Amino acid sequence: MTTIIPFDSSNSSTLSFLQPAAIDPVACTLPLLQYRVPAGFPSPADEYVEKGLDLNTYLVRNKAATYFFRVVGDSMTGAQIHDGDMLVVDRSIEPKHGHIVLAVVNNEYTVKRLYACNGVVELHAENPAYLPIRFRENEELQVWGVVVGTVSRFAV
Template sequence: MPSSPRPVTATSATLGFFQCAVPAGFPSPAADHTQKRIDLNEHLLLNKDATFLFRVTGESMRNIDIFDGDTILVDRSLTPRHGHIVLAIVDEEFTVKRLHQRDGVVRLLAENPAYASLEFKDGQELRVWGVVTCGLRKLLNA
């Protein structure tokens, strides 16, 4: 059984938030630069007592921009549904995949064609541990 993760510690974390779009193409000289403060807990967490952080290893989800070394937020209070990205336990190991549930068939789909999807047959156990709600990636290691 994988080790028991601890919930995210939801301390007060507020950052300045500029209420203007930041163009990735041509800048707009007329942008409104109004600033306010936002609480990252309110912005990122749906249920702080049921949210956990995990570090991703591997490249099976790269086509949906979840890369090796990224951090994901996983909420255990959400009901997993078809199409959700989930953290699952398969053969006593955690894995991140897209949940596929159609016509009595359950699969965990990789989002990288180099990786096989997992299909479950009668008698095999799949435990969906939680639903991935957010991915975080550092762009600069300072």
């Protein structure tokens, strides 16, 4: 059986570039509108304002265990994760079947969907151009953290 283990950062110098999630003590609260907007609908009126939305609070549940990574490549486009997007990764969440995870495979980072069912452990891309990464009996998969969100920019 393949073992899924947390990545041990104490043995790796490659983690020195990572920074914990920087939470601004002054909340960046934006208005959250309760009206669901179909594409093309004009801006809703002020009476639809429900409450403020703090993106830090929405995306970061555990500040000490949350990190941001920039995506390179197109293997996860089917999960709406695109080249240049920022991943929000939480190390405190236990990885489970179906989670999108940041994993270390052969000393390289990759983001893939975790498949762990009936004793089979694989990392699946969300792009048919990429084959699953399969793990054999007694191999270890090191999961660095679970992806809890992404941040995308559409305009500069």
